[in-house]
Structures are given as structure tokens and as C-alpha cells.
Amino acid sequence: MPSKSSEQFKISDMKIRVAVQDDISVLRDLFEKSRVDGEIRENDTGADLDHLIDGYFNCQESGFWVSEFDNTIVGMIGVQKMNDSSAEVRRLRVRDMFRRKGIGSALMKHAISFCREKQFLKVVLDVRLEREPAIKMFDSFGFLHGRERDLNGRQLRDFYLDLYSDTLQTHSD
Numbered sequence: 001m002p003s004k005s006s007e008q009f010k011i012s013d014m015k016i017r018v019a020v021q022d023d024i025s026v027l028r029d030l031f032e033k034s035r036v037d038g039e040i041r042e043n044d045t046g047a048d049l050d051h052l053i054d055g056y057f058n059c060q061e062s063g064f065w066v067s068e069f070d071n072t073i074v075g076m077i078g079v080q081k082m083n084d085s086s087a088e089v090r091r092l093r094v095r096d097m098f099r100r101k102g103i104g105s106a107l108m109k110h111a112i113s114f115c116r117e118k119q120f121l122k123v124v125l126d127v128r129l130e131r132e133p134a135i136k137m138f139d140s141f142g143f144l145h146g147r148e149r150d151l152n153g154r155q156l157r158d159f160y161l162d163l164y165s166d167t168l169q170t171h172s173d
Contacts, residue, residue, distance in 0.1 A: 009069055011102045016110050019064040019076065024052055026073045027066070030093050056080065061087065061118045065110060067094075067103050074098045077107040079114055079123075086122040087115050092134070104137055112141065112161070121164050129155040 019027065056064040059081050067075035075094040079087050089111050094103045115123050127134050129148070138159050146158035 009098060009101055011106060014067050014069045014074070014103060014106065016065050016067050016106065019052060019056075019066045021053060023066055023073060027052070027076055027091075030073065030076060030095065031091065033096070061120075063111075063114055064091070065107065067107055069098070075103045075107050077111050079111050081118075081120075082124070085120060086124060087118070087120045089123055089125040092125075100133065104134070105140075108137065108141055112163075116163055121162065123161040123163060124158065125160075126156045126158045129157055 052064060056062045056078055061081035062079055064078040065076065066073045075092075075098065077092045078090040080090055081087050089108070092104060092107060092111075094107075112123060123143075124146075125138070125143070127138070129135075135157065141161065143159040143161045146160055148155060148157050150156075
């Protein structure tokens, strides 16, 4: 854990960098600790984290980043190419004690900028309905609500962002 407490955190002290193979155990731990009620979703075991290079870096249109504070990973986010025009934001996670401090927003802004740079037209993601703070953040970035669906008893909401409509420009920092 960081030697500085989360109360000492300033967004200006955080850096976002590309994840590396040596980060996998920390990313896996962050993923496990962020499960809702400790549940394992059949369609989301986190296996892509164990194969970070294959899952995110063997394609130039995919990527994975971590946020660091005091030399400790406090958040993560990934982008995977779905097809030539769209990408999926995956694995947005922030350590509990560092939530509501702007880290998730900084990671999302970074991921969307990457998608723009790679000239994707659409960004998609899904979230469990009980993740209300995350839903509010996605709304603030201009993501539109897609369908709600049930996946093995879990309620999910799909979101999408049309990058060609410049909705990101409305987000205030």
C-alpha cells in the first residue's frame, strides 16, 4: 500500500502508465477485491488479466493502463478493439480507499482519448446496476444508456459513446 494515505491524495500526484507483465498480480488482486458481493460472473473470470500481453498488447488498437499514487497501483482500465469501428472499455477499477477522488474519471478520459486516437467511432461498456457512482460517471462523459439485461441473475446496463458526435467535449474536469 502507499506510504501516503488516501486523505493525502491529490490527483496531480497520480500518474497513468501502460501496464506491464509485472503488474499482473496487483491487477488480479484489485479485480478480486472489486467483485460485487464476492461473486464470480461466468462471463467474467478476469482471465484476460492473467494474459495481459495477449489480451491487450498484441493488437495496436487495444491497451491497458494503471494509475499510480506513491508508487502503488490504485486503479486500472483497459480498452479492447471489438471491430474496425468500435472498442470496449474493460476493467475500470479503483481501490476502495481511493474512490470518489477523480481517479476513475482520469482513467476514463485516458481510455476515451486512446479510442479517439485510434479513430474508433463507438465505445461500449457494461456495468452492474448497483454500481451507481460508476453509472453517474459514465453519464458525465456523455455515454448513452443502451439496454438493461439480466445475466445469470445480475442486472447489467449497456452503455455506448458515439465518438463522432463529440460528446466528450461536454465533460468538465
